[in-house]
Every structure is written in structure tokens, then in C-alpha cells.
Amino acid sequence: MIEKVVEMDEREKEILSKIDEKSTVKLLQKLIRTVTTNPPGEEIKLAKWVATFLKKSSLEVELLRFDKRRANVVARIKGSGKKPGLIFSAHFDTVPAGEIPWKFDPFAGVVHENKVYGRGAADMKGGMAAMLKAAQLLSEAEVEFKGDLILALTSGETSNCIGAKKLVEGGKINDAGAILISEPTGLNVFTAEKGALWIKAKTFGKTAHGSMPQHGENAIIKMAEFLSKLENFKFGTASHPLLGSPTLSVGTIKGGVNINVIPDSCEAELDIRLLPEQDPSDVLAQLKRLSKNEVNFEIIDFKKSVETDTTSPFVDICLKSVADVIGKKPEPMGVSYFTDGAIIANRLNIPMAIIGPADAEMSHQPNECVEIPKLIDAVKIYCLIALRTLR
Numbered sequence: 001m002i003e004k005v006v007e008m009d010e011r012e013k014e015i016l017s018k019i020d021e022k023s024t025v026k027l028l029q030k031l032i033r034t035v036t037t038n039p040p041g042e043e044i045k046l047a048k049w050v051a052t053f054l055k056k057s058s059l060e061v062e063l064l065r066f067d068k069r070r071a072n073v074v075a076r077i078k079g080s081g082k083k084p085g086l087i088f089s090a091h092f093d094t095v096p097a098g099e100i101p102w103k104f105d106p107f108a109g110v111v112h113e114n115k116v117y118g119r120g121a122a123d124m125k126g127g128m129a130a131m132l133k134a135a136q137l138l139s140e141a142e143v144e145f146k147g148d149l150i151l152a153l154t155s156g157e158t159s160n161c162i163g164a165k166k167l168v169e170g171g172k173i174n175d176a177g178a179i180l181i182s183e184p185t186g187l188n189v190f191t192a193e194k195g196a197l198w199i200k201a202k203t204f205g206k207t208a209h210g211s212m213p214q215h216g217e218n219a220i221i222k223m224a225e226f227l228s229k230l231e232n233f234k235f236g237t238a239s240h241p242l243l244g245s246p247t248l249s250v251g252t253i254k255g256g257v258n259i260n261v262i263p264d265s266c267e268a269e270l271d272i273r274l275l276p277e278q279d280p281s282d283v284l285a286q287l288k289r290l291s292k293n294e295v296n297f298e299i300i301d302f303k304k305s306v307e308t309d310t311t312s313p314f315v316d317i318c319l320k321s322v323a324d325v326i327g328k329k330p331e332p333m334g335v336s337y338f339t340d341g342a343i344i345a346n347r348l349n350i351p352m353a354i355i356g357p358a359d360a361e362m363s364h365q366p367n368e369c370v371e372i373p374k375l376i377d378a379v380k381i382y383c384l385i386a387l388r389t390l391r
Contacts, residue, residue: 008324008384011143011387012383012384012387014141015137015138015141015143015383015387016380016383016384018137018140018141019133019137019376019379019380019383021372021376023133024129024130024133024375024376024379025111025116025372025375027053027129027132027133028109028116028121028125028126028129028370028375029109029111029116029118030049030109031046031050031109031120031125031128031129032107032108032109032116032118032119032120032121032125033107033108033109033118034046034049035107036092036093036094036120036155037093037094037095037096037097037119038093038094038095038155038156038158038159039096039159040069041069041070041093041155041156041159042069042070043069043070043071043092043093043155043156044065044068044069044070044071044155046092047063047070047071047072047073047092047153047155048063048071050073050092050128050132050153051063051073051075053132053136054073054075054132054135054136054151057135057136057139057140058139058140059075059076059077059135059139059151060075060076060077060078061073061074061075061076062074062075062172064166064167064170064172066155066162066163066166070155070156070162070163071155072152072153072154072155072163072166072167072172073151073153074150074151074152074153074167074172074173075135075150075151075153076148076149076150076151077135077138077139077143077145077148077149078145078148079144079145079146079147079148079149079390080144080145080146080147081146081147082146082147083145083146083147083177083389083390084147084175084176084177084178084350085147085148085149085150085173085175085176085177085390086147086148086149086150086176086177086178086179086180086385086386086389086390087150087151087152087173087176087178087179087180087344088131088134088135088149088150088151088152088180088182088382088386089152089153089154089179089180089181089182089339089340089341089344090124090127090128090131090151090152090153090154090181090182091124091128091153091154091155091156091157091158091163091340092128092153092154092155093155093156093157093158093159094119094120094123094125094158095119095123095158095364096119097119097366098364098366100366101366102117102366102367103117103367104117104118104367105118106118106119106366106368107119109121111372114371114372114373115369115370115371115372116369116370116372116375117367117368117369118368118369119368120368121358121362121368121369121370122184122356122358122359122362122363122365122368122369122370123183123184123358123362123363123364123368124182124183124184124356124358126182126184126356126357126358126370126375126378127181127182127183127184127356127357127358127378128153128182129375130182130356130357130375130378130379130382131151131182131382132151133379134379134382134383134386135149135151137379137383138383138386138387143387143390143391144391145386145390145391146390146391147177147389147390148175148176148390149386149390150173150175150176152164152167152172152173152179152340152344154166154167154340157339157340160301161303161338161340161342161343163340164340164342164343164344165343167344168343168344168347168348173344173348174348176344176348176350177314177350178314178350178351178352178353178389179341179344179345179348179350179351179352179353180318180352180353180354180355180382180385181339181340181341181352181353181354181355181356182354182355182356182357182378182382183335183337183339183354183356183360184356184357184358184359184360184362184363184370185333185335185354185355185356185359185360186356186357186358186359186360186374187322187325187326187330187355187356187357187374187377187378187381188330188333188355189315189318189319189322189330189331189332189333189353189354189355190332190333190334190335190353190354190355191242191307191308191309191310191315191332191333191334191351191352191353191354192240192242192243192276192305192306192307192308192332192333192334192335193243193305193306193334193335193336193337193338193339193341193342193354194243194246194247194273194274194275194305194334194335194336194337194338195273195274195275195276195278195280195302195303195304195305195338195342196271196272196273196274196301196302196303196338196342197272197273197274197280197283197299197301197302197303198269198270198271198272198299198300198301198302199269199270199272199284199287199297199298199299199300200267200268200269200270200297200298200300201223201226201267201268201269201270201287201291201295201296201297202265202266202267202268202295202296202297202298203219203220203222203223203226203265203266203294203295203296204219204222204264204265204296205217205218205219205220205221205222205262205263205264205265205266206262206264207261207262207263207264208261208262209260209261209262210258210259210260210261210262211260213262215262216262216264217262217264218262218263219255219263219264219265219266220255220256220263220266222266222294222295223253223255223266223267223268223295226290226291226294226295227250227253227268229290229291230248230250230270230290233248233286233290235278235283235286236286237275237277237278240275240276240277240334242307242332242333242334243275243276243305243334243335243336244334244336245275246272246273246274246275246278247272247273247336248270248271248272248273249270249271250268250269250270250271251269251270251271252267252268252269253266253267253268253269254266254267254268255267269300270287273336274305275305276305276307278305280299280302284297284299303338303342303343304342304346305342306339306341306342306345306346306352307334308345308351308352308353309351310332312351314351314353314389315332315351315353317385317388317389318353318355318385319332320388321381321384321385321388322355322381324384325377325380325381325384326377335354335360337360337363339354341354355378355381355382355385356378357370357371357374357375357377357378358370358371358374
């Protein structure tokens with residue numbers, strides 16, 4: 001795994017030498033302190049602030065509202081047009097802080113033991129802060145790019161990637177030739193992500209008085225019988241070298257109207273993570289067979305998996321840039337979560353790499369945090385990838 005580090009050229013060294021830890025941490029704290037939990041997804045305040053920040057950094061900026069409370073931001077450092085653009089991708093929204101008490105206020109951005117704590121510190125305001133700082137440095141350095149550096153900052157990623165869909169449908173980023181996503185990876189390089197198939201399962205029964213269950217048909221019991229079968233369910237597909245095996249989890253369940261009424265309906269929502277070769281219609285057929293047609297199924301959402309050739313020139317740039325910063329060249333990896341890459345990389349048919357400063361396991365956890373040294377390393381890595389892709 002250890003490989004000789006490629007020497008940075010003098011221009012790269014000069015730009016990286018200007019990275020300031022204090023201002024980078026302060027930027028991340030601002031992002032964390034602006035609450036953007038989804039639901040409800042009120043990202044507009046932070047989107048406006050980030051748009052202003054990038055305008056002050058001399059980028060061309062568009063604030064793209066698609067709801068009263070929601071907006072995307074697209075910003076560019078313009079190139080000569082001789083090369084396709086490079087997308088820096090991050091999202092504004094976070095999941096809620098949750099019910100488990102935190103060591104610190106989840107929206108205070110507390111610095112403790114060389115880490116920044118807060119909801120979004122890992123997923124993915126840490127990555128966004130590093131990309132914003134990298135863009136600011138590259139703009140101030142007046143680098144002559146042959147292609148545009150495009151910041152595509154979205155709302156609504158944590159649920160249905162609605163912001164990314166709006167960007168692609170509006171043609172705002174369709175001149176790009178590659179996408180770099182700053183979701184948490186611990187500075188590893190992920191080149192593949194599983195697809196996400198979300199399904200609503202529903203059973204039906206017959207109401208009766210709770211004291212006379214023999215006269216009814218309990219839809220919750222029917223659902224329980226089906227869900228118990230899922231514990232040993234096998235997809236029957238080979239393991240993927242980067243992504244492993246597909247997974248299935250039950251995320252929600254609801255049924256019944258009162259304790260003394262036999263329920264005539266029950267719903268459960270299934271979260272299935274698919275491999276590139278799996279077809280959602282085939283998986284749906286497997287579930288129908290498993291339920292013996294006793295359960296109705298409805299696809300809520302489907303995000304196709306992403307897999308970039310690990311030998312592609314863009315992946316090579318990413319691997320070598322990480323090596324130049326951390327001192328060793330990582331191996332390409334895969335990840336089970338989905339990103340905006342499921343929409344953007346697939347629709348534009350461009351290579352994708354995911355590199356973020358926080359550890360992937362920190363996502364959605366109480367006491368979410370990012371290590372400050374890794375945050376600064378991410379800024380360096382993003383600068384190098386942009387310089388080596390676009391010059």
C-alpha cells in the first residue's frame with residue numbers, strides 16, 4: 001500500500017502554504033451553527049451565506065431557489081474551456097441531532113481535543129468547509145485553469161437528492177468531466193457506492209373487536225411473519241470486490257388505530273442497498289415470492305449505484321493527491337451510503353471519487369466530529385486534485 005510520494009511542483013507548494021487552520025475551523029463552525037436539519041430542510045439561510053462567501057472570493061455564483069426554504073448554489077472559477085469542468089460536490093442539509101444527549105451542544109461547533117464537534121461536522125459540513133476554503137485559495141491564487149472548477153452545493157441530499165436532481169435537470173453543471181464529493185471517508189478514496197432501493201411493504205387484514213380476534217385478520221401479525229423471513233433472506237448475488245454484499249434493513253413500521261381494534265393494515269419501509277449488477281425489478285420479484293404474494297410492495301425511491309473504473313485518469317489523480325498529502329497512496333474502496341453522485345455521476349456519465357476528512361462511521365452519530373488535522377489535509381487534497389485535473 002505504501003508508495004513513493006510524488007513531488008509537488010512549486011506552484012502547488014505555494015498555494016498549499018497559504019492554508020490557514022484558524023480561518024478554516026472558523027468557517028466550519030459557521031456552517032455547523034447555521035442549522036439545516038432535514039426534515040424540515042430549511043437550507044436557504046446557509047445557502048445565501050455561502051453564496052456571499054464565494055462571491056467575496058471572486059467566484060461566479062448563482063443562488064438557485066427551488067422552494068421558499070431551499071436552494072442550491074453553483075459557483076465557478078472559470079477556465080479557458082479547453083478541458084471539461086471538475087465538480088466539487090457537497091450538501092447543506094444534515095440529519096437531526098437525535099434524542100441521545102451529546103457531550104456538547106450539537107449546533108455550537110465546539111473545538112475540543114483538536115476536533116470540531118457538531119451535527120454535520122462529518123456529514124458533511126466538514127467536507128463542505130474544506131471545499132469552500134480550497135476554492136477560495138485557488139481563486140485568490142488566480143490559477144489559469146483549462147476547465148471550470150464548479151462548486152455544486154445542494155439541498156435535500158439526506159432524503160431524496162432533490163437538489164442534485166434540480167441541478168442536472170436545469171443543465172447547470174452538465175459541462176463537467178468529473179465529480180469529487182466530500183462525504184466522510186477518513187481521507188480514503190471511494191470510487192463506488194451502493195444503490196439505494198426504498199420500498200414500502202403493506203399488509204391487509206380485517207378489523208374486529210380486540211376482545212374477539214378470531215373474527216378478524218391481523219395485518220400486523222401478517223407483517224411480522226413477513227419481516228421475520230427477511231432475517232435470513234439472501235439476494236443470491238455474488239459479492240462485489242469494493243462494495244461487498246447487498247443489505248436490507250427495516251426502517252419504519254406502523255399499523256393499527258387503537259389498542260382494542262384488530263388492525264386491518266400495516267406498513268413497513270425497507271431500505272435495500274444494491275450492487276451495480278442488481279436490477280430493482282428483480283429484487284422486487286424476489287420479495288413477492290418470499291411473501292407468497294401476501295404483501296403489497298411499492299417502490300418509494302431508487303438511486304442507482306455508482307462505480308468508476310479504478311484505472312481512470314481522474315481516480316489516479318485523486319489517489320496520488322492523497323498520497324502527496326498523507327504520505328501513502330491508498331487503495332480504491334467502496335461505500336454503502338449514497339451521495340449526490342448517484343444522480344450527478346450517473347446522469348452525466350462522468351467518473352466519481354469520494355474523499356472527505358471525517359471518518360465514515362461518524363455520520364449521523366451523536367457527538368459527531370472531525371479531526372482538525374484531517375480537515376486541513378482535505379483542503380490540501382482538494383487543491384491538488386483541482387490543479388492536476390484542470391491545468
